[in-house]
Amino acid sequence: MxxxxxxxxxxxxxxxxxxxxxxxxxxxxxxxxxxxxxxxxxxxxxxxxxxxxxxxxxxxxxxxxxxxxxxxxxxxxxxxxxxxxxxREPVQPESVRHELAVKIRGAAFDDAAGRAALIVEVERYRADHEATVHRYLTGEQRDFPDAGALDAGQRLQHVVLRGGIAYERMVLAWLDDVLETLHGLGR
Amino acid sequence: MxxxxxxxxxxxxxxxxxxxxxxxxxxxxxxxxxxxxxxxxxxxxxxxxxxxxxxxxxxxxxxxxxxxxxxxxxxxxxxxxxxxxxxREPVQPESVRHELAVKIRGAAFDDAAGRAALIVEVERYRADHEATVHRYLTGEQRDFPDAGALDAGQRLQHVVLRGGIAYERMVLAWLDDVLETLHGLGR
DNA sequence: TCTTGATATGCAACTAGTTTCATAGCATGA
DNA sequence: TCATGCTATGAAACTAGTTGCATATCAAGA
CATH class of the missing domain: 1.10.10.10 (Winged helix-like DNA-binding domain superfamily/Winged helix DNA-binding domain)
Incomplete structure (x- = not known):
């Protein structure tokens, strides 16, 4: 292996x-x-x-x-x-395949129509992540209502879920930055 | 394609x-x-x-x-x-392969020695991400010193870099949470 | 001179991951 | 009865990605 x-x-x-x-x-x-x-x-x-x-x-x-x-x-x-x-083997670095980031840099080589289409896509993408963070928060309330009364396994599951929530929130804030930047190019 | x-x-x-x-x-x-x-x-x-x-x-x-x-x-x-x-094709959701998250949840099925080894690995992993965010910030200073004087391509490259920085900062904060959680299991 | 290390390109074999298709049980509602 | 949809499993073919190897130029230093 x-x-x-x-x-x-x-x-x-x-x-x-x-x-x-x-x-x-x-x-x-x-x-x-x-x-x-x-x-x-x-x-x-x-x-x-x-x-x-x-x-x-x-x-x-x-x-x-x-x-x-x-x-x-x-x-x-x-x-x-x-x-x-x-x-007990060393942890491998996480691997990311972030297609949206490639498209954002690619937008420099497309015209205004292409950038307008990208804005629509980013907004749809943002809505998906918005839904995801809500799903995570609902799951957190359901599965970990009392943070003090968890066993080891639950605490570890919870910290991983908190990572997912932190990731989604970071993505949402970044997508707002992206949208502002894309709108700024048109001005 | x-x-x-x-x-x-x-x-x-x-x-x-x-x-x-x-x-x-x-x-x-x-x-x-x-x-x-x-x-x-x-x-x-x-x-x-x-x-x-x-x-x-x-x-x-x-x-x-x-x-x-x-x-x-x-x-x-x-x-x-x-x-x-x-x-102009729809953006695919990003795909993530986050081995560390699997190992954290897996730690529930390992003993105290295994969890101690994981803490060491998480600290090493954290140091890598700390170095990465410093590298990004240095690159940002070098490549985008004056945010007002950038062309479209540079602004798009910059917003993607800001995403990288935001990601790394989120990871660092989460790893602190992970370390606290892992230490908390031993108490 | 010899080794190390960065630059530079590539093949071959293997492993992992995706896509398409196929099958089937059973519930629900039109 | 028929269509839809969820549960449940799987084969086959294809595409993408990894690993290990091989080769070569040139600089710098031991």
Missing amino acids: MAGVALEHAILVSLLEQPGSGYELARRFDRSIGRFWTATHQQIYRVLKRMEADGWVTAEEIDQDGRPDKRRHSVAAPGRAALTTWL | MAGVALEHAILVSLLEQPGSGYELARRFDRSIGRFWTATHQQIYRVLKRMEADGWVTAEEIDQDGRPDKRRHSVAAPGRAALTTWL
Whole structure:
């Protein structure tokens, strides 16, 4: 296993927090985990299958009524050992793919119509982030109502969520700066 | 060309700002562009070759004394047209791969020794970001000393740099929160 | 002279991630 | 009954990104 390859590890952490099916994991990656690690369901099912073959996770068939059966995965001892090993490796620098920043610098090579279109896009993008921060704040109220009464795992989940909130707020303030700058070019 | 596939476009923007060799592009990706789009030199040379074959960029052999020859690339009309088309496509959400956040949540499933090791890693990580924000601030002073006397391209580069600075400051504040939380678990 | 280090370019093999497509159960409402 | 939509899993093909290697020029210093 290479250092920095973390989808396996993100899945292990998520399954340790709460066992679940591939489908459930995919939804968690769309919400909570997806804040800092994205993955599609295809990728998750593939990696889950590999981890099962390697004995890192076990699966249990669950009959459900009212909906299709599912396979609930749990972390086995070798998976937990692999996670511990990985946890003690040096942290890789975060990698960012920020398309909007490329487009903003690219706007210098487009005309007024292109910059007007970019303003519209930035406003839409801003609305998305506005919605995200509200979702995070609602989740924070729901999951961590009493900051004094949390166990270790909850405190760690909470500090990561606070990071997500701080990130979203920073983005919103920066997008206001971007919009002001873009409007300023027209004057 | 798929939407959201932006290495080509990041290279086009960088070459429009300033023509240069693959090597120079790789250094820019380590510094300025790399703030929001990472790429290794191997990837850059490969994509550059493809863009040259597609007529998006042209290359000119430059004899240098005191160092090896290089091939300076410039954007050709089809490349500029491709960039304009891409600029007007909807902006994809930024994708984040934040390994540290996974490890913080993972620390709930490690022992006290593991958490102590994580604290050391977070401190090292914090020092890296501290150095980065200083580098950005120095670059800001150097490249944008007089905010009133900038052309459109410089203003757009400046607002992206301000985003980088805001991001780094947010990260530093959050890492302080993380360290406090990790220390709090031991008490 | 020999080593180190920066500049400069590139191939080959591998791993990770995305996109498209396919299947199927079951609930709800038109 | 039929369409829609959510739950649930997965294959196959493709594209992007990483890692390891290879090569070469030239400067500076041991």
